[in-house]
Amino acid sequence: MNLQGVKAIYRFEMERTWRTIFQSVVSPVVSTSLYFVVFGSAIGSRIKEIDGISYGAFIVPGLIMLSLLTQSTANASFGIYFPKFTGTIYELLSAPISYFEIVLGYVGAAASKSIILGLIILATANLFVTIEIAHPIWMLTFLVLTSVTFSLFGFIIGVWADGFEQLQIVPLLVVTPLAFLGGSFYSINMLPEFWQKVTLFNPVVYLISGFRWSFYGVADVGVGVSLAMIALFLSLCLGIVWWIFRTGYKLKP
Amino acid sequence: MQSVISIKNLSKTYADGFQALKDVSLEIEDSEILALLGPNGAGKTTLISIVCGLVNPSSGSVEVSGHDIISDYRAARELIGLVPQELTTDAFQTVWQTVSFTRGLFGKPAKPSYIEKILRDLSLWDKKDNILMTLSGGMKRRVLIAKALSHEPRILFLDEPTAGVDVELRKDMWDVVRGLRASGVTIILTTHYIEEAEQMADRIGIINKGELVLVAQKAELMRKLGQKQLALHLREPLERLPGGLDDYELELSSDGRELTYLYSTQGKRTGVRGLLSALQGAGVEFKDLDTKQRSLEDIFVTLVKEQS
Numbered sequence: 001m002n003l004q005g006v007k008a009i010y011r012f013e014m015e016r017t018w019r020t021i022f023q024s025v026v027s028p029v030v031s032t033s034l035y036f037v038v039f040g041s042a043i044g045s046r047i048k049e050i051d052g053i054s055y056g057a058f059i060v061p062g063l064i065m066l067s068l069l070t071q072s073t074a075n076a077s078f079g080i081y082f083p084k085f086t087g088t089i090y091e092l093l094s095a096p097i098s099y100f101e102i103v104l105g106y107v108g109a110a111a112s113k114s115i116i117l118g119l120i121i122l123a124t125a126n127l128f129v130t131i132e133i134a135h136p137i138w139m140l141t142f143l144v145l146t147s148v149t150f151s152l153f154g155f156i157i158g159v160w161a162d163g164f165e166q167l168q169i170v171p172l173l174v175v176t177p178l179a180f181l182g183g184s185f186y187s188i189n190m191l192p193e194f195w196q197k198v199t200l201f202n203p204v205v206y207l208i209s210g211f212r213w214s215f216y217g218v219a220d221v222g223v224g225v226s227l228a229m230i231a232l233f234l235s236l237c238l239g240i241v242w243w244i245f246r247t248g249y250k251l252k253p
Numbered sequence: 254m255q256s257v258i259s260i261k262n263l264s265k266t267y268a269d270g271f272q273a274l275k276d277v278s279l280e281i282e283d284s285e286i287l288a289l290l291g292p293n294g295a296g297k298t299t300l301i302s303i304v305c306g307l308v309n310p311s312s313g314s315v316e317v318s319g320h321d322i323i324s325d326y327r328a329a330r331e332l333i334g335l336v337p338q339e340l341t342t343d344a345f346q347t348v349w350q351t352v353s354f355t356r357g358l359f360g361k362p363a364k365p366s367y368i369e370k371i372l373r374d375l376s377l378w379d380k381k382d383n384i385l386m387t388l389s390g391g392m393k394r395r396v397l398i399a400k401a402l403s404h405e406p407r408i409l410f411l412d413e414p415t416a417g418v419d420v421e422l423r424k425d426m427w428d429v430v431r432g433l434r435a436s437g438v439t440i441i442l443t444t445h446y447i448e449e450a451e452q453m454a455d456r457i458g459i460i461n462k463g464e465l466v467l468v469a470q471k472a473e474l475m476r477k478l479g480q481k482q483l484a485l486h487l488r489e490p491l492e493r494l495p496g497g498l499d500d501y502e503l504e505l506s507s508d509g510r511e512l513t514y515l516y517s518t519q520g521k522r523t524g525v526r527g528l529l530s531a532l533q534g535a536g537v538e539f540k541d542l543d544t545k546q547r548s549l550e551d552i553f554v555t556l557v558k559e560q561s
């Protein structure tokens with residue numbers, strides 16, 4: 001096992017975060033605060049409580065998920081896309097490092113960033129509303145699993161993308177809408193019955209629901225179902241990454 | 254001589270159906286400098302890329318110090334450093350960071366004293382904290398060499414190392430290369446400059462259209478194919494070659510004032526003496542003569558012509 005190699009990639013990626021600290025940490029924190037001000041006060045003044053939880057507190061898990069999903073995808077995809085774009089990927093491919101180790105370095109770094117970011121947002125939210133965490137271990141489990149899964153997803157997007165446009169289009173046009181429609185800001189039980197059914201096809205619903213359960217013990221769908229959905233998506237991403245490396249897709253002619 | 258890289262029947266057909274390598278077999282010897290010489294598009298980069306793991310071979314096999322490049326890629330790649338043809342560097346790292354990064358990627362623990370040594374050898378020491386993006390092309394080339402050497406490889410690939418490089422860097426680079434060779438590192442360089450191969454290499458391999466046309470010791474290549482050319486400047490122009498000279502393959506210039514004779518310096522008899530007396534016998538007088546060694550350039554042109 002080439003641990004030095006994994007460490008080199010991991011450090012490289014974390015240093016990149018430090019260089020782009022504004023983009024990677026400050027801006028998500030600012031936008032989260034804005035969501036609180038706008039949604040929390042505008043909607044919160046009309047909806048007092050959902051499932052017995054104050055509206056401000058209710059949206060916290062969804063807000064964290066929103067950032068986790070978009071940031072994991074964006075970070076991991078950029079991380080592997082950039083060497084492909086500049087050509088420095090030759091180094092990765094010619095080094096005595098396995099595909100698993102390459103993924104560990106890139107996805108590990110992207111997931112770490114998301115986890116740290118999630119905790120920062122949680123701390124920021126705590127300034128606005130009182131948050132209780134009913135199942136802290138499960139909360140961390142959901143945080144880590146989601147970060148890893150969507151970092152893998154981002155890695156795939158980064159390998160697939162041929163240009164910066166494609167790179168941005170997925171987080172922007174797929175991940176963000178799914179997160180918004182996945183019950184970040186409302187309980188899906190508040191929707192008309194038809195739309196509740198439609199929403200169940202949105203994988204993000206399960207993530208947000210499970211994550212919210214770890215905070216407040218209430219969920220739109222069963223926790224087991226939530227976990228199974230994450231596991232399913234994680235295996236799917238792992239399978240695709242495995243296929244990418246086995247065939248050299250877009251990496252090795 | 255023991256071979257450090259053993260390439261057997263290697264072929265590569267790219268996805269678009271283009272065959273860039275055709276059944277190439279090559280043994281690269283330990284501690285030699287091998288120059289792969291060939292025109293643009295010959296397949297030099299493709300060959301190097303397969304050995305280094307950047308391109309999948311279509312068929313054939315490569316072993317590096319006995320390690321198969323696919324089934325035993327870790328052991329094989331640890332031994333190899335690659336300086337790519339294109340100037341590809343990260344943008345935001347410093348020189349020091351990027352060289353250390355490569356060392357880590359190759360699984361070696363940090364060794365600042367060694368990194369310092371290569372940076373000094375490549376005149377990069379005063380640039381060690383500069384951001385890569387701000388460096389000139391020549392400096393980036395130096396950085397790529399430093400990266401390739403960062404993990405103390407036993408084999409170094411230099412793909413067109415002097416393309417667009419200034420005289421000073423060329424000199425520094427050859428100093429480094431000679432130093433490496435002296436310490437037992439095997440060096441494979443590709444070039445389309447014949448002088449470079451002639452100057453640096455122990456052996457030369459010629460590639461054209463995906464085929465390895467020939468591999469030989471440089472001196473042997475020069476000897477084997479190094480014909481000399483004797484030019485005789487005649488006192489009186491001739492209309493045609495007089496009889497009695499048929500044994501010699503002579504060529505008469507169109508104005509009839511110059512006779513040229515190609516001979517091999519390798520054979521015991523060059524035939525020059527015989528030719529001169531035959532000329533005297535035929536009553537052909539000349540006022541001057543000169544001989545010329547054929548350069549690698551000529552040899553190369555001939556070989557490539559013969560092939561096509």
Ligand SMILES: Nc1ncnc2c1ncn2[C@@H]1O[C@H](COP(=O)(O)OP(=O)(O)O)[C@@H](O)[C@H]1O
Nearest residue numbers: 253267269271273292293294295296297298299
């Ligand atoms: N990824 C690729 N897909 C298709 N053709 C390629 C690819 N890479 C190189 N080639 C073609 O293969 C041939 C050999 O290229 P290359 O190995 O770079 O030659 P050289 O290094 O000798 O100039 C060229 O005709 C080039 O266009």
Ligand SMILES: [Mg+2]
Nearest residue numbers: 297298338413
């Ligand atoms: Mg080339």
